[in-house]
Amino acid sequence: MSKYFNPRLASLEAYTPGEQPRDRTYIKLNTNESPYPPSRGVRKALDRQRIDALRLYCDPNATLLKEELAKLYDKKPSEVFVSNGSDDILNFAFLAFGADGILFPDISYGFYEVFANLHGLSYEKVSLKKDFTIDVDDYCKQNKMVVIANPNAPTGLALPVKKIEKLLKANPGHVVLIDEAYVDFGGESCADLVEKYPNLLCVQTFSKSRSMAGARLGFAIGSQELIADLEKIKYSTNPYNVNALTQAAGVAAVQENGYYMRNCRRIIKSRNYTKKELEKLGFEVLPSKANFLFAKTDKVGGRELYLLLKEKGILVRHFQKERIKDFNRITIGSQKEMEAFIDAVKEILGESL
Numbered sequence: 001m002s003k004y005f006n007p008r009l010a011s012l013e014a015y016t017p018g019e020q021p022r023d024r025t026y027i028k029l030n031t032n033e034s035p036y037p038p039s040r041g042v043r044k045a046l047d048r049q050r051i052d053a054l055r056l057y058c059d060p061n062a063t064l065l066k067e068e069l070a071k072l073y074d075k076k077p078s079e080v081f082v083s084n085g086s087d088d089i090l091n092f093a094f095l096a097f098g099a100d101g102i103l104f105p106d107i108s109y110g111f112y113e114v115f116a117n118l119h120g121l122s123y124e125k126v127s128l129k130k131d132f133t134i135d136v137d138d139y140c141k142q143n144k145m146v147v148i149a150n151p152n153a154p155t156g157l158a159l160p161v162k163k164i165e166k167l168l169k170a171n172p173g174h175v176v177l178i179d180e181a182y183v184d185f186g187g188e189s190c191a192d193l194v195e196k197y198p199n200l201l202c203v204q205t206f207s208k209s210r211s212m213a214g215a216r217l218g219f220a221i222g223s224q225e226l227i228a229d230l231e232k233i234k235y236s237t238n239p240y241n242v243n244a245l246t247q248a249a250g251v252a253a254v255q256e257n258g259y260y261m262r263n264c265r266r267i268i269k270s271r272n273y274t275k276k277e278l279e280k281l282g283f284e285v286l287p288s289k290a291n292f293l294f295a296k297t298d299k300v301g302g303r304e305l306y307l308l309l310k311e312k313g314i315l316v317r318h319f320q321k322e323r324i325k326d327f328n329r330i331t332i333g334s335q336k337e338m339e340a341f342i343d344a345v346k347e348i349l350g351e352s353l
C-alpha cells in the first residue's frame, strides 16, 4: 500500500475472483460459466462494421438493449437498467440504497461484504439455518436494505417468490435487492413483482445462463424511480459503462433467448445426472436450482478433493470458510465434462470405474 492511499480504505479486503489459470487446459468447473458458446446472432453482431464504429462513443443509454430486455420481461425500458456486469449494479445499488445499513446472509456471494466495506456502510451478516436455508423472517422489519441471492451461492438453494414477497411487504422503507444471477436454471424470478413493490430491485446477468461472462453485461429490473437512482450513480461514474460491442452482443442474445433457455435445460439435465452420481458415491449434495452443485463427503476433505481434482486437470471451487470448508462448489459443464468429473472423483475415492 502506498502512503497516498485513502486511510479509510486501508483495511479494505478486495474480492478474490475464481482462478482463471493459463498453465494448462482445465475442465473448468470453478466459476459458473456456461459450457456453451454464445448464439450465432452474437457472432454476427460483432462484425466489421461494428468494429469500424468503435471510433465513436457508444449509446450511454443502451437504448436498443433496454428495449429488447423490456420486451422479453414485459416491462417499460425505463424499468430496466444495464451495466458492466451485475457486479457493477450491486456496487451502484449498495452506494445508492445502503445508507441505513445492509443485511445479507453469512454464506452468500462474497462481493456483498466488499461493496459494503468499500462504501463504508454498516452491515450485518445473518446466519443461514443449519441446513443452509434462508429464513426470511430474519430479514423482516429490520429497517435496513436487504440483499439476497436467489438462488443463493454457493449453496444453490432457492426461495419461492412468495417468501420474497413477504420480505418486500415487511420492508417498505428499504430496498430489497434480489440477485438472480442463477435464476434461469430452475429458480423463480421476482421480476413480475416490480410493479407492485417499488422497493424491489431484481438483478440478473448475462454471465451465467447467457454465455457472456467475458462481455460483462448485467441488468436490473425495478420501478422507474429505483432505476433513475441507479442511472444517476452511473452518470456520475462512467456513462459509457456498457461498451458498443457488448451492447450489440446483448441485443442479439436477447433476441435468441430460446437458444439460451435450451442450454439451461441441458445444464439442468447434467446437473441432475451429476447429483445422482455423486450421491451414489456417498456425497451429500444440496438440492440446487443453479448451474452448480454444492457437495461434500466424509471420504475426502473439501480442500483435499479440490487439490486432487486440480492435479487431474479439473477445477472446482473450494472456500476456506468455517461452515463450508468440507464442501466444494462444482459448476455444471457439458455432459461430457461432468462424466469426466465423475470418473475423476471415482479414481480419487478408489472406486472402480
Ligand SMILES: *Cc1c(COP(=O)(O)O)cnc(C)c1O
Residues within 6 Å of the ligand: 032, 084, 085, 086, 087, 088, 109, 149, 153, 179, 181, 204, 205, 206, 207, 213, 216, 217, 218
Ligand atoms: C456471478 C455472480 C454475479 C456477478 O456476475 P457478473 O454479471 O459477471 O458481474 C453476481 N451475483 C452472483 C450471486 C453471482 O454468482
